[in-house]
Amino acid sequence: MKFFIDTANLEDIIKAYKVGVLAGVTTNPSLVAKEGVKFEDRIAEICQAVPRVESVSAEVTPDAITAEEMIAQADELIKINGGDQKVTIKLPMTLAGLEACRYLSDKRVKTNVTLIFTVNQALLAARAGATYVSPFLGRLDDISEDGVQLVSKVAELFRVHQFDTQIIAASVRHPDHVTRVAMAGAHIATIPYTVIEQIAKHPLTDQGIAKFIADWEKVPQI
Numbered sequence: 565m566k567f568f569i570d571t572a573n574l575e576d577i578i579k580a581y582k583v584g585v586l587a588g589v590t591t592n593p594s595l596v597a598k599e600g601v602k603f604e605d606r607i608a609e610i611c612q613a614v615p616r617v618e619s620v621s622a623e624v625t626p627d628a629i630t631a632e633e634m635i636a637q638a639d640e641l642i643k644i645n646g647g648d649q650k651v652t653i654k655l656p657m658t659l660a661g662l663e664a665c666r667y668l669s670d671k672r673v674k675t676n677v678t679l680i681f682t683v684n685q686a687l688l689a690a691r692a693g694a695t696y697v698s699p700f701l702g703r704l705d706d707i708s709e710d711g712v713q714l715v716s717k718v719a720e721l722f723r724v725h726q727f728d729t730q731i732i733a734a735s736v737r738h739p740d741h742v743t744r745v746a747m748a749g750a751h752i753a754t755i756p757y758t759v760i761e762q763i764a765k766h767p768l769t770d771q772g773i774a775k776f777i778a779d780w781e782k783v784p785q786i
């Protein structure tokens with residue numbers, strides 16, 4: 565399973581990229597709104613900051629309702645950073661979003677169909693040629709449903725029908741989600757920087773380092 569970072573915060577993206585485990589970035593209107601920056605400018609900055617990732621998701625704005633409106637926005641977004649191939653058009657899971665997805669996939673533009681909450685939605689998005697689908701597990705957990713089980717079922721479906729579409733486990737809230745979606749067959753987990761920090765840490769690792777430091781002071785220095 566690969567890691568994407570789920571943020572529009574440039575500092576966090578740069579910190580995660582430096583670690584060397586980042587394969588992509590996902591943003592959404594809420595994440596961009598937190599930053600107080602112009603959307604297209606931030607997508608361009610992200611693309612420049614992470615040259616060696618496979619995907620930077622830029623979501624069509626919520627006021628784009630029809631497929632034509634979404635495609636018109638996508639036409640502008642794919643020009644960002646000199647036509648950067650990483651730019652992935654994130655589309656809502658609606659009939660219009662699927663129509664735009666089919667159109668863009670046929671033009672070989674990368675797509676990410678977002679706000680997936682059922683297996684059938686994932687199946688439709690895959691059939692519409694989506695490069696990625698984003699099931700939101702945390703938001704399902706929030707309403708007492710099992711988000712990881714959705715990821716597991718979608719992974720099985722894609723295996724059985726041999727879809728190339730990759731599953732991005734989204735709305736990941738804590739380390740246990742990361743482990744469980746990896747085991748469930750997600751191709752990617754998109755996670756906030758705080759969760760990257762959490763999964764790298766363990767108290768016994770910290771204690772071990774502290775002990776090595778203390779013991780090393782006892783070693784005679786030549």
Ligand code: E4P
Pocket residue numbers: 570590591592678698700702703734735736754
């Ligand atoms: C993914 O693409 C979404 O941006 C994100 O994971 C949503 O997470 P949330 O449910 O924590 O807002």
